[in-house]
Amino acid sequence: MDPTNWPGVFREGRDLFTINLRPGERVYGEELRVSARVEYRQWDPFRSKLAAWLLRGAEEAPWVGAKNVLYLGAAHGTTASHLSDLLPDARIFVVEKSPTSFAPLLALARRRTNLYPILADAQLPERYAADVGTVEFLYQDIAQRTQAAIFAENARTLLATGGRGLMMLKVRSVTQTRPAPAIVHAARSELSQGGLTVLSETALLPFSREHTALLVRS
Secondary structure (H helix, E strand, O other): OEEOOOOOEEEEOOEEEEEOOOOOOOOOOOOEEEEOOEEEEEEOOOOOHHHHHHHOOOOOOOOOOOOEEEEEOOOOOHHHHHHHHHOOOOEEEEEEOOHHHHHHHHHHHHHOOOEEEEEOOOOOHHHOHHHHOOEEEEEEOOOOOOHHHHHHHHHHHHEEEEEEEEEEEEHHHHOOOOOHHHHHHHHHHHHHHOOOEEEEEEEOOOOOOOEEEEEEEO
């Protein structure tokens, strides 16, 4: 098991791994491997866009040093569980608005105590701002037409100055009628108008056909 340039992420062949915070436990059926008496969880880039982004050549690990993280659109907790591995001492606030998805997320948080689940609509950050406070890393993976506006508003409300944000833009959730490059350009403009500096833009092919990752600094 070899370390990578992204702290906390390891590699064996083409596969990524994180050190399992809960040895012996799987979250989504992933493979567990033991090396030098340490248990690792395989990180599937087809199930986690954060892993896909890393494999597409990410030049930094924006979660490093974060004590407080806000994850919008956590769903069942696949990616959140790997952030839990990467940041065992952080508080990771995971927001999900679907009660169906929230139930397994809540169950996961009972086993991983650095996850703080919030049943809420990410369009209304004022409803959870008092619980979350200021965060150093903001991650978003939601499929709504106004996803760039949602990200910008959460960053304005909760992201620390100099903090990092990573938005997984689902292009076809914005509109079906405009070409993808135009949608991405519009999202970049909206983030910039919201006071964010866009650091990089990365298409997630071949892991996801519809997503582009936008890394920002507040």
